[in-house]
Amino acid sequence: MEVLQTAVLLVAAFVIVSVNGQYYSRIVSGASCSSYTCGTNAKCTISEGRPVCSCLNLHMGDPLVRCIRVECQIDDDCIGSKACLNNRCVDPCAGLCGVNAECQTRNHVPTCSCPPGQTGDPFTACRIADPQAACKPSPCGQNTECNVINEVPVCTCLPGYRGSPLVGCRHECESDYDCGNHLACTSEYKCESPCKCGENANCEVINHRAKCTCPNNWQGSPYVACRPECTHHSDCPRGKPACLYQKCMNPCEGVCGVNANCELRDITPICSCPKDMTGDPFVSCRPFGPRDLCEPNPCGANAICTPGHDNTGKERPVCTCPTGYLGNALFSCQRGECLTDSECPDNRACIDYSCQNPCTGRQCGPTATCTPRRHIAVCTCPDGTRGDAVVTCNRIDTQSVLNSGRFIRYRNY
Structure with a gap:
């Protein structure tokens, strides 16, 4: 019986396999997990055609005999x-x-x-x-304070002291010379400003000493109080009626131009030229002259003003339109259609600043033909006539005469 079982397990199957066009036979084992019995809590798997026994997950032991469950493996x-x-x-x-x-x-x-x-x-x-453990004992010098910051001792001078906190600190000053020139050493050994001036006074420190003065144009004692010359216009006298920048002033001083008049309207200066003069009252006033007839220009738009005289010889402005412009100079001058012939078509000429036909009927003779070309009048005699086209053209009589045995026809040359 055992021999028969062994024979059954060893039965092999032949399989025909094709490789590169050649046919070969291959033996495949017929063993399977149904032919093997693994141990308790073990499992059977096929690897490369052969059965393999192994313990189940979270089990340990002999997979052919018995596997025992454990709590963990990793x-x-x-x-x-x-x-x-x-x-x-x-x-x-x-x-x-x-x-x-x-x-x-x-x-x-x-x-x-x-x-x-x-x-x-x-x-x-x-x-x-202990937050202050790093400062016990203190690694700092005299007159210092030790504080622990991020577990590191930090040394600083006490208020009113200065120097190197690791070596030792001293008072900010012992005398004025320990302070800057603009400061003085106080009884508390501090460098402070020595300025103790009066109200509104200016203070200047020179060599640690304060010098008190009142602002310009202010009055009073700089060690008690300073006050301005004025705060309202009513504080000022008639000759200097305006309170400007806390000082009594005449607003007309230095405001108007040469020869100009200045009048006050309240405290506002008004500059003007005298009646017999003209100009810019803020710069200079001068007597009237011929050029003033055209200032400002009394003529129309685009017109030119020139000083002149009327029929009685009295001076007056003369208005004219500039070259190339047309119109009434008293009202408006408009630019003409053209200034030169080149601005007109070939059959037109620039006449009185407009493109016109150059053939007006007066250029050629009475029987001649006038043709506008290249901006001018071209005069020619009609067919059958001859002569000077500018003067007159005469009719040609055609007759045949024998002259030296030849036929001669007169033509217009």
Whole structure:
């Protein structure tokens, strides 16, 4: 019976395989997982045509005999706060950290740290932190203050002292010469401004001493109070009626031009030229002259004004249109259609600033023909006539005469 079973297990199948056009036979094993019995909690798989026995997941042992279930084989078999140790999910923090330290497990990895407010080596021991521990004892010099910033001692001079805080600090000043020229040393050993002037006074410090003065045009004692010459127009006398920049002034002074008059309207200066003069009252006034007849231009638009005289010899402005313009110079001058022949068509000429026919009937003789060409009148005699086309054209009488045995016809040459 055992021999028969062995024979059955060893039965092989022949398979015909084609390789590069050649046919070969190949033996394929007929073994399968149904012919093998793996151990308890084991599984059977086929690999390269042969059965293979292995333990199920989370099982360990002899897969041909018996596999025993375990809690874990790797860390990923456990929850994130535990790790796999000896096939069991355990807390990796147990006994790992030092005294008073905290332990947290993330992704199966334990981490030791000191609680807030404590410091030290979390793998040895944690202790309550002293924020000023780095300043005990103080590494700073005399007259200094030590403060811990980011666990680092920082030294600074006490108020009113200066110098190197690591070596020692002293008063800001012992005398005026310890201060800048614009400061003085006070009884509190501080460099401060010595200015103690009166109200509205100016103060200038020279060699640590204050010099008090009133502003320009102000009155009073610079060590008590300074006041302006005026604050309202009513504070000023008649000759200087305006209070400008807190000083009594005459607004007309230096405002108007040469020979100009200045009158005050309230405190506003009004500049004007005298009646017999003209010009810019803010620059200069002068007597009237012929050129003033055309200033401003009394003529029409685009017209030219020229000083002249009327029939009685009295001076008056004369208005004319400039070259190339047409119209009434008293009202408006308009630019003509043309200035030269080139601005007109070939059969027109520029006459009186407009493009006109050059053949007006007066250029050629009474019987001649006038043709406008190249901007001029061209005179010719009609067929059957001859003569000077500018003067007159005469009719030609055709007759045949014998002259030396030849026929002669008179023509217009």
